[in-house]
Amino acid sequence: MPSADKQPQTLYDKVFSDHIVNQQEDGTVLLYIDRHLVHEVTSPQAFEGLKNAGRKVRRPDCTLATTDHNVPTTPRKNFKNVADFVKEEDSRLQCMTLEDNVKEYGLTYFGLGSANQGIVHIIGPEQGFTLPGTTVVCGDSHTSTHGAFGALAWGIGTSEVEHVLATQCLITKKSKNMRIQVDGKLAPGVSSKDIILHIIGKIGTAGGTGAVIEYCGSAIRALSMEARMSVCNMSVEAGARAGLIAPDQITFDYLKGRPLAPQVDSAEWKKAIKYWSSLPSDPEAKYDIEVFIDAKDISPTVTWGTSPQDVVPITGVVPGPDDFSDKAKKQSCERALEYMGLTAGTKMEDIEVDKVFLGSCTNSRIEDLRAAAKIVEGKKVASNIKRAMVVPGSGNIKNQAEKEGLDKIFIDAGFEWREAGCSMCLGMNPDILSPRERCASTSNRNFEGRQGAKGRTHLMSPVMAAAAAVTGKLTDVRKLTDDATPQKSSPKLEISEHVDDYTDEEDLDRINDLPHDSNGGTNDHAPPAKGSSGLPKFTTWKGIAAPLDRSNVDTDAIIPKQFLKTIKRTGLGSALFHPLRFKEDGSEDPDFVLNKEPYRKAKILVVTGPNFGCGSSREHAPWALNDFGIRCVIAPSYADIFFNNTFKNGMLPLIMPDETALNKIADEARAGKEIEVDLVNQVIKSDSGDELAKFDVEEFRKHCLIEGLDDIGLTMQLDEKISKFEDRRTLDTPWLDGSGYLAKWRKTGKKNAPGQPVKVEAAPVPKTNRGEPLEDPTDW
Numbered sequence: 001m002p003s004a005d006k007q008p009q010t011l012y013d014k015v016f017s018d019h020i021v022n023q024q025e026d027g028t029v030l031l032y033i034d035r036h037l038v039h040e041v042t043s044p045q046a047f048e049g050l051k052n053a054g055r056k057v058r059r060p061d062c063t064l065a066t067t068d069h070n071v072p073t074t075p076r077k078n079f080k081n082v083a084d085f086v087k088e089e090d091s092r093l094q095c096m097t098l099e100d101n102v103k104e105y106g107l108t109y110f111g112l113g114s115a116n117q118g119i120v121h122i123i124g125p126e127q128g129f130t131l132p133g134t135t136v137v138c139g140d141s142h143t144s145t146h147g148a149f150g151a152l153a154w155g156i157g158t159s160e161v162e163h164v165l166a167t168q169c170l171i172t173k174k175s176k177n178m179r180i181q182v183d184g185k186l187a188p189g190v191s192s193k194d195i196i197l198h199i200i201g202k203i204g205t206a207g208g209t210g211a212v213i214e215y216c217g218s219a220i221r222a223l224s225m226e227a228r229m230s231v232c233n234m235s236v237e238a239g240a241r242a243g244l245i246a247p248d249q250i251t252f253d254y255l256k257g258r259p260l261a262p263q264v265d266s267a268e269w270k271k272a273i274k275y276w277s278s279l280p281s282d283p284e285a286k287y288d289i290e291v292f293i294d295a296k297d298i299s300p301t302v303t304w305g306t307s308p309q310d311v312v313p314i315t316g317v318v319p320g321p322d323d324f325s326d327k328a329k330k331q332s333c334e335r336a337l338e339y340m341g342l343t344a345g346t347k348m349e350d351i352e353v354d355k356v357f358l359g360s361c362t363n364s365r366i367e368d369l370r371a372a373a374k375i376v377e378g379k380k381v382a383s384n385i386k387r388a389m390v391v392p393g394s395g396n397i398k399n400q401a402e403k404e405g406l407d408k409i410f411i412d413a414g415f416e417w418r419e420a421g422c423s424m425c426l427g428m429n430p431d432i433l434s435p436r437e438r439c440a441s442t443s444n445r446n447f448e449g450r451q452g453a454k455g456r457t458h459l460m461s462p463v464m465a466a467a468a469a470v471t472g473k474l475t476d477v478r479k480l481t482d483d484a485t486p487q488k489s490s491p492k493l494e495i496s497e498h499v500d501d502y503t504d505e506e507d508l509d510r511i512n513d514l515p516h517d518s519n520g521g522t523n524d525h526a527p528p529a530k531g532s533s534g535l536p537k538f539t540t541w542k543g544i545a546a547p548l549d550r551s552n553v554d555t556d557a558i559i560p561k562q563f564l565k566t567i568k569r570t571g572l573g574s575a576l577f578h579p580l581r582f583k584e585d586g587s588e589d590p591d592f593v594l595n596k597e598p599y600r601k602a603k604i605l606v607v608t609g610p611n612f613g614c615g616s617s618r619e620h621a622p623w624a625l626n627d628f629g630i631r632c633v634i635a636p637s638y639a640d641i642f643f644n645n646t647f648k649n650g651m652l653p654l655i656m657p658d659e660t661a662l663n664k665i666a667d668e669a670r671a672g673k674e675i676e677v678d679l680v681n682q683v684i685k686s687d688s689g690d691e692l693a694k695f696d697v698e699e700f701r702k703h704c705l706i707e708g709l710d711d712i713g714l715t716m717q718l719d720e721k722i723s724k725f726e727d728r729r730t731l732d733t734p735w736l737d738g739s740g741y742l743a744k745w746r747k748t749g750k751k752n753a754p755g756q757p758v759k760v761e762a763a764p765v766p767k768t769n770r771g772e773p774l775e776d777p778t779d780w
């Protein structure tokens with residue numbers, strides 16, 4: 001899809017503009033989504049919404065589901081079904097709900113019985129579902145991982161999951177272009193995880209807010225695909241909407257032979273390579289923000305605090321409040337030191353750990369396991385380590401590692417060798433830290449309570465975690481080996497041909513009977529909605545405002561993992577800010593604002609620190625606020641996904657960058673007075689009617705809030721345009737249609753057909769989905 005725009009373009013500009021279905025004057029865009037990944041935690045409420053509205057999944061062939069967050073990582077030799085295997089009731093319900101939904105809507109699904117199951121961000125690339133130049137979304141913040149392929153990939157909330165299921169599109173706006181160039185050669189012992197931790201340490205967790213980051217430079221180009229995925233994965237920890245890397249020969253070689261990528265050397269493959277090769281940024285392209293990093297400045301890097309930006313080289317010491325000039329940062333440092341049980345000035349290498357976790361969507365790929373095994377080989381886990389676990393990212397990775405004997409190396413050393421899943425990265429299953437346990441972890445988040453209530457996480461690379469396991473403390477891996485550079489992936493991972501047998505003949509017949517069109521895998525398009533409905537209108541909102549003097553409040557703090565197991569949107573108010581509101585014994589913390597009068601009845605939250613709602617894409621965060629009674633948050637800035645999710649629930653996240661105005665509002669809140677937010681006139685007033693501040697809000701979002709519009713209904717009114725876009729897509733990038741296993745079944749009429757890409761011939765004359773010739777194929 002060559003762009004008509006002659007201006008030099010970035011990779012992001014190209015992928016974005018190639019997916020525009022419709023554009024409004026204010027820049028609001030309807031963007032087509034090529035790939036939708038689904039997991040059990042963020043989808044139940046989306047499917048429920050779909051069902052309630054009588055809508056269908058528009059593109060089952062572009063949707064891939066798996067179960068990963070809740071699943072046990074214990075042996076699956078005797079696995080028969082989820083109902084018997086998943087012991088925790090609420091986890092079981094979530095997994096079974098996903099299975100019911102994939103059956104109901106005929107989606108491709110990798111369940112616990114399949115070697116193809118794994119962490120959603122591992123399996124997309126592994127299967128060749130993630131391809132260069134595509135738009136990829138998932139109800140999960142680490143969707144940024146897929147950007148390693150030159151795909152525009154970002155995390156969305158549950159309302160947007162429903163929107164994509166129903167329309168295969170999203171309403172969005174263009175972000176800023178940010179370039180991070182890393183030049184030079186990485187020193188031995190330094191890996192891609194160190195690159196990204198170093199970057200986040202430099203730009204901060206809000207450094208990429210409002211931007212899409214393109215990583216480039218010779219150090220990035222030299223990375224394998226696995227290593228590039230680790231970098232892009234943590235773009236969200238840098239606050240960015242997405243992170244991407246231009247596709248090149250390394251990308252193409254990785255994709256060769258993947259089941260859902262075009263077949264190598266076919267006409268489609270050649271066409272795809274031509275398109276993919278056109279994607280790298282034009283040499284003259286302009287970026288809004290540029291950052292340069294010299295690879296030689298990067299050491300093995302570890303976190304000391306409770307934010308991914310709290311990093312130091314392993315050779316450094318724990319910082320103290322005096323190392324920061326800013327008052328808020330001094331306070332955060334004090335709090336982090338207390339939480340982490342650390343004293344300023346302690347050498348990082350003197351910190352003993354209790355547990356080691358080698359896994360997560362950042363670092364559980366075959367290359368990570370190979371590199372860690374090299375460090376561990378012939379050694380034993382130190383006697384002070386209570387538990388060291390390896391959790392491969394997918395069944396295929398586990399099988400491959402076993403073929404190479406890596407499991408034996410880990411087991412002989414004293415590691416547990418587990419089945420695939422998210423596991424101790426967030427502990428939605430039984431793999432958690434006990435209070436005050438310290439963990440060397442290859443995951444991506446070190447928030448308070450992330451791996452278990454009061455647990456302490458230090459983030460690091462796989463080789464560094466392996467080194468910590470064998471010495472019992474944080475250790476500079478370079479002391480254990482001269483060569484801790486990750487190997488380039490070889491041999492290539494073998495992918496299982498197993499397709500989950502979740503449908504019985506009747507289901508298959510029902511799915512096969514669904515009308516589908518020339519796009520080779522599309523459900524009957526639901527008729528455009530007559531009107532849109534659903535959300536309570538937001539015009540003015542008045543009430544008690546609770547002040548919260550904190551920065552970087554993450555969504556794990558707003559609503560922690562144990563409450564994500566619900567399949568409903570309601571009932572979360574009592575768990576809002578759980579870790580802050582309740583003490584370890586379950587009693588209320590009298591010092592927390594929402595436990596004080598009059599704030600128990602707060603309807604507005606006034607946050608004085610920046611970057612509210614960072615971290616996960618869980619829409620449970622706005623649901624919990626809403627359920628508590630808070631429909632408006634006022635803060636200097638927000639993390640992107642939280643900001644978006646809040647609007648989707650008829651709530652107003654109001655940006656107040658002016659410190660003086662914000663303090664004026666916070667003072668009213670501290671005095672326990674009511675304030676009024678008037679969205680129509682864009683003004684905040686005191687209880688006595690005085691104007692406290694004016695505020696800005698995007699026109700389209702304001703319109704939707706005031707009218708209480710459900711934007712799925714709005715998008716469905718553009719059905720004709722979406723269909724035209726799809727027809728065009730079939731012509732230009734035919735490899736994106738019908739590449740699901742399900743479509744293969746439709747073609748062959750067989751169950752359990754091996755997962756081969758399905759070739760859908762492009763129609764010679766462009767036609768609409770209804771078979772009418774396109775009058776002007778360029779008019780869309």
Ligand SMILES: CC(C)[C@H](C(=O)O)[C@@H](O)C(=O)O
Binds near residue numbers: 141617619
């Ligand atoms: C459960 C999901 C919404 C969440 C995310 O979006 O990141 C999870 O994967 C996490 O890492 O916290």
Ligand code: SF4
Binds near residue numbers: 069421425426443
């Ligand atoms: S960050 Fe952790 S919990 Fe989230 S998707 Fe990745 S592995 Fe799973």
